[in-house]
Amino acid sequence: MMCRVDEDREPDGEPNVAATDAVFTSLLEDSAEELYEQAPCGYLSTLMDGTIAKINATLLGWLGLERSAVVGRMRFTDLLTVGGKLYHETHFAPMLRMKGEINGIALDIKAAGKQRMPVLVTSKVKTSTGGEPLLIRTTVFDARDRRAYEVELLRGRQAAEEARREAEEARRQAEADRERLQEALAVLQQNLLPTALPTIPGLEAASYYHTASPDLLGGDFYDLFPIDAGRWAFFLGDVCGKGPQAAAVTSLTRYTLRAAAMHDPEPVNVLTTLNTVLHERYSNGDPRYCTAIFGILHAGRDRVDVRLASGGHPSALIQRADGTADYLHTPGGMLIGVLPRVRFTPAHTELRPGDTLLLYTDGLTEARIGPDRALYGEDALRAFTTAQPAAGPQALITALTGLLAGFGDGLDDDTALLALGVPAPLTTPLRARAT
Secondary structure (H helix, E strand, O other): OOOOOOOOEOOOOOEOHHHHHHHHHHHHOOOHHHHHHOOOOEEEEEOOOOEEEEEOHHHHHHHOOOHHHHOOOOEHHHHEOHHHHHHHHHHHHHHHHHHOEEEEEEEEEEEHHHEEEEEEEEEEEEEOOOOOEEEEEEEEEEOHHHHHHHHHHHHHHHHHHHHHHHHHHHHHHHHHHHHHHHHHHHHHHHHOOOOOOOOEOOEEEEEEEEOOOOOOOOOEEEEEEEEEOOEEEEEEEEEOOOOHHHHHHHHHHHHHHHHHHHHOOOHHHHHHHHHHHHHHHHOOOOOOOEEEEEEEEEEOOOOEEEEEEEEOOOOEEEEOOOOOEEEEOOOOOOOEOOOOOOOOEEEEEEEOOOOEEEEEOOOOOOOEEOOOOEEOHHHHHHHHHHHOOOOOHHHHHHHHHHHHHHOHHHOOOOEEEEEEEOOOOOOOOHHHHHO
16 A cells, blocks of 8 residues: 655655745745736836826736736726726825825726726825825725625625514514503403492592503402482402403403392392302303402481491401491302302491491402512501591592502502591581681
8 A cells, every 4th residue: 555745744744844945946936027917916006197107917807908008098097986986086095195105995996897896905105215206006905705795794784774673663563552452451441340439428439440460451340339219339349360251250240230239239149149140151161250249338317337248358347437447257258150059148337427448359468568578468458547547438548549559569460449438527626616
């Protein structure tokens, strides 16, 4: 088996000194003229007016011209495109005259076949010993690969910019769609609540609804409406889940409660009717349920009689005129719509002047507070209510609204508030009585 020995190395792997010397000798035999003519870039020398006095074969080859047609007959600007000529006259030549040299200027020359050829031009003025300009020496480098890279880079930037614009437009469209959706949901949510609470002689009412997310329909609801002369019905509750399905259950629940109250306003019977309707409607494949408090107000001369029943809902809280506050417990109340037969426990109380009955959904008591994200809880709500002056339903709702706002992102569920109370008698100032 024959082995080829590298001509530039000895058999032992050391460099072949004789071969290296031969290479250097052949390079030294290159004449200056040959190096000028066959250089990998274009060379030309011009008079100060731009007339070409000398040009190498490399540049002539790019131009596709004969030497006889160029030397002494053409100026440097004749080799340039129209745009190149304009730039040469307005920028290139003035800078060259002022500084004596200019480097790496991108221009286009008229190459063979009437093609535009991008080049980088460097020029330097040769002066006499006295400092007088004699001629201009110019080097021309082929910039086609660089221009292709720049074009590709520009194309990439344009594509990236277009993608950015499209993404921005998609984001703006998504925001606009979300705003329209939120507006539609807000209108639908409002339709599930009374536009305004009615005015009841001898009674004050106030309400508030907090929406946890503008993108989701909540299931909290409340209402206050007349039954007959002297009697008013009220309810407040919470449907499980969120979104359109929860809204459908809320609508059905409100309609059923109002209709049942007109037929038989006894609170236990009303909730029993609601349980039957929800269980029959949602027991097959898509169980739905809710919690609710339903009650009847019967106004007397100096008090309001309250009879109510609860189906799995947090107990109502009563703020008394004497500054105390406590829950009106309704033990044994079951979720509404889960079972075909349920038992609801009635409760009874009286509201005297200065007393306020507060109904709320569990978004309030299940808010997360503090660094350990603990539940706010019923004890804290009772303590907060006790600390508030007994100034009536609207004052209590205003205080609770501020409390809810203070929870921040700890309040992650919709919350409905309904307060009903008997106004305290106005105290006549002593000065007015003396008058």
